[in-house]
Amino acid sequence: MNAGQATGAAGAAKNADAVISVDAVWKSFGGQAVLRGVTLAVKRGETVAILGRSGTGKSVLLKTIVALLDPDRGSIRVEGSDLIALDEHGRLEARKRIGYVFQGSALFDSLSVADNVGFPLLQARVSPAQVRERVLAKLDLVGLSAAADKYPAELSGGMQKRVGLARALISDPAVVLYDEPTTGLDPLTTDVINRIVLRLQRRLNATALVVTHDVASAFTIADRVAILENGVFVAQGTPDEIRAHADPWVQRFIAIGSERGHLSGSHTGLFPQPIVKPDTPKAESARLTALKADSDAGSEPG
Numbered sequence: 001m002n003a004g005q006a007t008g009a010a011g012a013a014k015n016a017d018a019v020i021s022v023d024a025v026w027k028s029f030g031g032q033a034v035l036r037g038v039t040l041a042v043k044r045g046e047t048v049a050i051l052g053r054s055g056t057g058k059s060v061l062l063k064t065i066v067a068l069l070d071p072d073r074g075s076i077r078v079e080g081s082d083l084i085a086l087d088e089h090g091r092l093e094a095r096k097r098i099g100y101v102f103q104g105s106a107l108f109d110s111l112s113v114a115d116n117v118g119f120p121l122l123q124a125r126v127s128p129a130q131v132r133e134r135v136l137a138k139l140d141l142v143g144l145s146a147a148a149d150k151y152p153a154e155l156s157g158g159m160q161k162r163v164g165l166a167r168a169l170i171s172d173p174a175v176v177l178y179d180e181p182t183t184g185l186d187p188l189t190t191d192v193i194n195r196i197v198l199r200l201q202r203r204l205n206a207t208a209l210v211v212t213h214d215v216a217s218a219f220t221i222a223d224r225v226a227i228l229e230n231g232v233f234v235a236q237g238t239p240d241e242i243r244a245h246a247d248p249w250v251q252r253f254i255a256i257g258s259e260r261g262h263l264s265g266s267h268t269g270l271f272p273q274p275i276v277k278p279d280t281p282k283a284e285s286a287r288l289t290a291l292k293a294d295s296d297a298g299s300e301p302g
């Protein structure tokens with residue numbers, strides 16, 4: 001399996017035209033490796049959905065891409081620039097071209113919704129009237145025009161999430177990273193968010209990475225789906241390729257996620273505990289064989 005996993009130098013050469021290029025990235029915390037040689041290339045206008053169990057490092061990967069975290073090894077380029085190599089000022093400048101929807105909304109409690117959404121424009125030379133106009137347009141996009149002058153504490157969790165989305169899009173970024181944009185939202189709101197992602201992609205040719213637990217959303221919005229497991233992508237492909245994937249573990253992963261509408265954490269015991277190995281092609285193949293063996297042995301979903 002794993003035909004879609006680009007590796008090492010070959011991957012880097014093939015990915016020369018990528019807008020987001022992640023090559024053999026490792027990241028550990030306290031001696032525990034979370035990312036183990038992650039490689040991914042996203043082309044201009046492409047939307048790639050990242051699926052994976054809770055705690056597999058999806059958020060760490062997004063934060064590493066925007067250099068909120070520094071990788072231990074490997075390289076990352078966004079729109080050709082190596083954020084890791086830049087100083088903090090350079091990183092701040094580069095991040096202005098990248099929209100980031102945080103998993104936990106990350107709103108300023110003391111600012112109104114409008115001020116939260118308009119916050120990224122404060123540094124730019126935009127008049128207050130123009131800021132207000134652009135803020136209202138983005139709030140309209142996420143269905144929250146009426147909430148402009150409310151404060152985050154007055155909003156539901158789902159509304160806060162949509163404010164975070166409006167803020168990420170305020171500068172019409174060419175690259176958008178979404179961390180769980182639909183988790184915890186009702187199906188109708190999920191549909192609204194998915195349509196926004198698709199619209200940005202189709203009308204503005206935005207390049208997007210969408211981390212999600214929501215298998216249905218991933219298959220709806222993504223050109224390609226990548227499944228992160230044990231610090232590497234174990235499967236990458238178009239939604240059709242992933243649906244037809246030969247690996248039973250991938251099949252079970254998708255089936256459970258689709259049934260439940262989302263993928264739960266490892267604590268649920270839904271999936272076999274991964275076997276920790278460095279990401280060499282040989283080790284990866286051994287690990288996948290082990291996952292298959294576990295799957296064939298019929299360990300039951302919890």
Ligand SMILES: Nc1ncnc2c1ncn2[C@@H]1O[C@H](COP(=O)(O)OP(=O)(O)OP(=O)(O)O)[C@@H](O)[C@H]1O
Pocket residue numbers: 029034052053054055056057058059060061103
């Ligand atoms: N700043 C940090 N310091 C130490 N450990 C961290 C830090 N950030 C993440 N981790 C650890 O890295 C692992 C991956 O975390 P991450 O938040 O990326 O998971 P995730 O795949 O996004 O999970 P979820 O689906 O629940 O959001 C976890 O074990 C987490 O505890």
Ligand SMILES: [Mg+2]
Pocket residue numbers: 058059060103179
């Ligand atoms: Mg996360």
